[in-house]
Amino acid sequence: AQSVTQLGSHVSVSEGALVLLRCNYSSSVPPYLFWYVQYPNQGLQLLLKYTSAATLVKGINGFEAEFKKSETSFHLTKPSAHMSDAAEYFCAVSGGQAGTALIFGKGTTLSVSS
Amino acid sequence: DGGITQSPKYLFRKEGQNVTLSCEQNLNHDAMYWYRQDPGQGLRLIYYSQIVNDFQKGDIAEGYSVSREKKESFPLTVTSAQKNPTAFYLCASSRPYPGEKLFFGSGTQLSVL
Numbered sequence: 001a002q003s004v005t006q007l008g009s010h011v012s013v014s015e016g017a018l019v020l021l022r023c024n025y026s027s028s029v030p031p032y033l034f035w036y037v038q039y040p041n042q043g044l045q046l047l048l049k050y051t052s053a054a055t056l057v058k059g060i061n062g063f064e065a066e067f068k069k070s071e072t073s074f075h076l077t078k079p080s081a082h083m084s085d086a087a088e089y090f091c092a093v094s095g096g097q098a099g100t101a102l103i104f105g106k107g108t109t110l111s112v113s114s
Numbered sequence: 115d116g117g118i119t120q121s122p123k124y125l126f127r128k129e130g131q132n133v134t135l136s137c138e139q140n141l142n143h144d145a146m147y148w149y150r151q152d153p154g155q156g157l158r159l160i161y162y163s164q165i166v167n168d169f170q171k172g173d174i175a176e177g178y179s180v181s182r183e184k185k186e187s188f189p190l191t192v193t194s195a196q197k198n199p200t201a202f203y204l205c206a207s208s209r210p211y212p213g214e215k216l217f218f219g220s221g222t223q224l225s226v227l
Contacts, residue, residue: 032213043218051213101147102216106156
């Protein structure tokens, strides 16, 4: 069974500051890990995904995440926050079977102030 | 453009009424999914289907029903047995390979009158 825990339901940063959103996972099989972003009243858009090819994964809009097996973590970072980054972010995990549904964390809302 | 279309965007349900949320995709994906989103709860899986004419219950299937008669379509019915249906409902689809990303529709907000 898989599960995801996102630490911090709300993160606030200033424009230009480092963004760090935390995600820890639990999985009985080598996991596939994802970060999605959701803007108000919209669906989810994929930021990046980890599939074991490389531990540091680069995504869209300057985001990246590092897979650390020893810490069972997959934290999302961005060196410099923009106002347009304000949104809700979800970490998700799936196992190795085809067509397996993603298991999502409860989400972290990112606020960016000027 | 290929994608997933959910309709309607807003839906209101009266007490004792069944309502159906539509989800159509033209991505030629085999797998389709329904999630429910409540504030602070993340996304919870209602039902998923890996192939036409087959579907499986997710974590919160009680009070919901689905059908998968066509590859492109995966409608969700919220029945009167679902006592707390107010939520944002998201449909998604994916290719049938391990670790595939999900493509999401823009969602349907269901409210109770």
